[in-house]
Amino acid sequence: MTLPPDDFDPPHGTAIEIEPGLRRVLAPNPSPMTYRGTNTYLLGTRDLAVIDPGPAIPAHLDAILAAVMPGQRISHIVVTHTHMDHSPLAAELSARCGAPVLAFGGPETGRSAVMSDLARAGLAGGGEGIDQSFRPDQTVADGEVIQGDDWTLEVIHTPGHLGNHIALGWGDACFTADHVMGWASSLVSPPDGDLTDFMASCRRLQTRNWRVFHPGHGAPVTTPAERLEWLIGHRLSREAAILAALADGPQTARALAERIYTETPAALLGAAERNVFAHLVDLTSQNRAHSQGLLAASAVFARND
Numbered sequence: 001m002t003l004p005p006d007d008f009d010p011p012h013g014t015a016i017e018i019e020p021g022l023r024r025v026l027a028p029n030p031s032p033m034t035y036r037g038t039n040t041y042l043l044g045t046r047d048l049a050v051i052d053p054g055p056a057i058p059a060h061l062d063a064i065l066a067a068v069m070p071g072q073r074i075s076h077i078v079v080t081h082t083h084m085d086h087s088p089l090a091a092e093l094s095a096r097c098g099a100p101v102l103a104f105g106g107p108e109t110g111r112s113a114v115m116s117d118l119a120r121a122g123l124a125g126g127g128e129g130i131d132q133s134f135r136p137d138q139t140v141a142d143g144e145v146i147q148g149d150d151w152t153l154e155v156i157h158t159p160g161h162l163g164n165h166i167a168l169g170w171g172d173a174c175f176t177a178d179h180v181m182g183w184a185s186s187l188v189s190p191p192d193g194d195l196t197d198f199m200a201s202c203r204r205l206q207t208r209n210w211r212v213f214h215p216g217h218g219a220p221v222t223t224p225a226e227r228l229e230w231l232i233g234h235r236l237s238r239e240a241a242i243l244a245a246l247a248d249g250p251q252t253a254r255a256l257a258e259r260i261y262t263e264t265p266a267a268l269l270g271a272a273e274r275n276v277f278a279h280l281v282d283l284t285s286q287n288r289a290h291s292q293g294l295l296a297a298s299a300v301f302a303r304n305d
């Protein structure tokens with residue numbers, strides 16, 4: 001995937017004010033999956049919400065605690081989803097500061113029925129790293145409002161990247177975590193990711209007039225409506241390419257990936273295959289394709305027309 005030019009490169013471990021009442025600390029975990037690292041947000045001026053403490057790196061824990069100024073305390077720890085780069089530090093941060101950890105649920109909460117079936121049938125995750133031991137102190141439901149002393153966060157369940165993924169509305173800003181980012185399209189890898197849910201979550205965010213998205217990785221997205229439209233269009237063009245390739249006859253996700261991702265290095269074809277499979281499951285739900293035999297990552301898929 002070609003990334004857009006982006007000069008986002010803040011120092012790790014330093015709290016930077018990005019708008020009044022909101023600071024961001026970049027965790028020292030850069031990688032091809034996490035870009036410059038995980039964005040941990042500190043919201044508020046007295047009672048602070050820490051949004052996504054990040055990976056279990058002691059230096060990052062120290063950086064978060066050091067950002068708490070005199071007269072401030074951490075009152076809430078909010079986790080957007082249970083990937084290893086977002087949630088593991090929550091327990092230790094909570095032990096240090098006494099604030100409860102809030103999240104939609106544990107690692108498999110919110111998983112769609114079709115993905116639960118695939119997982120039960122033995123489809124393993126694609127290696128994105130699930131925080132299996134994560135348990136929130138308090139679960140938060142879709143539509144719930146988390147109240148701080150000078151801020152409120154609205155929980156918006158946005159499954160797709162992961163079943164338990166939430167976005168957090170803060171006025172006309174939204175913390176979109178890994179659902180919408182500016183530097184890359186979101187990873188949707190079965191059985192943790194579900195593309196049908198992902199598209200529905202994108203369309204749901206489209207119903208509001210957002211000013212800015214603060215993502216889990218990378219710079220703020222200052223044109224949220226355009227970005228959502230691009231993300232949906234990107235997925236629809238992939239879907240069209242898969243349907244066009246299937247017009248030549250039934251094929252596996254692997255064969256389709258080799259055909260569609262012609263510029264992808266062999267080492268990344270496994271991820272491309274997962275992506276195609278995510279689309280094939282979605283096309284199956286839409287009744288536009290079906291698997292010959294049981295729905296599985298290695299199945300042969302055919303168009304319904």
Ligand SMILES: [Zn+2]
Nearest residue numbers: 081083161178
């Ligand atoms: Zn993630």
